[in-house]
Amino acid sequence: MQLTIELDETLNRLTAEFKSSPEKVSQAIRRTMTKLSRFSERQVLRELSRRVSVSQALLKNLGRVKVTLEPPGRHGNNGYQVVIWVGLSAIPAHYLGNPRQTRSGVRVGRRFWQGAFLLQPVNSNHAMVFKRAPHWQHRKQISQRSGKVMWMGLPIEKQVLSIYEHAGDLLSALESHLLERFTTLLQQELNFAFNIEGG
Structure with missing residues (x-):
């Protein structure tokens, strides 16, 4: 089961708004998406672990949760994509x-x-x-x-131990939470890029 979070529209709009400093915006977006992908993996592991009463370490060792950050241009996407994959095979x-x-x-x-x-x-x-x-x-x-x-x-x-019935609900429930986290991270990274890093 897979969830793909696409943020092309939001990122393109931001780049246009900050067109005088595209390099700073690009770096802020890259850092944001890297942090979001790590955050996504932690959240999915934690929530799936709680729902099926299995340790996060076991789920990770069995390769049941994989999160990848795909850069622009891969698979025809214009912007970054966070792809969350949860293996549905029973343990x-x-x-x-x-x-x-x-x-x-x-x-x-x-x-x-x-x-x-x-x-x-x-x-x-x-x-x-x-x-x-x-x-x-x-x-x-x-x-x-x-x-x-x-x-x-x-x-x-x-x-x-079946995990199938838990995975679909889990990804649906997390999607809005991850989008909120993206907004928070992006604000932090833009602030850092324009007010701290860039001087």
Whole structure:
């Protein structure tokens, strides 16, 4: 899911109003947009973390939030663009903490998956959380490790934490907040450019 904040009209109007000092305005706009992109990433990570009860560090490490600042001319845009991307893939349960098997399921941090169990796939170096599908049946399965035939309740499903339903609302809610922040930052940077930096 992606949100693109385009500010071409505002920036073009400002450049026209300060046409006697285009270089100062350009520098102020560049600094503003750089700060806005960093601010956007912090806000999206903080809010998504709060909504799904997952640490910001984990969301960042899994690459679920990416914010890029695209300069003028890229992809045909006239001005700067802040592109906010949120990955919607569910987070596998074993990333949420240290999974512990109990009699009735698997506990990972504060979350509990009733009826789940730990299983380490052949291509993984750690156990993952699985649960039998609602209409499972016993089936013969050849073990990839030992080559022996065994009976297993199949199919099984990897347990995950969905973030899909939170992402759309999150980006919609943040858009107006980010535009307000842009206005504040731009005022600060123009003040700095004309009254402090430029003398």
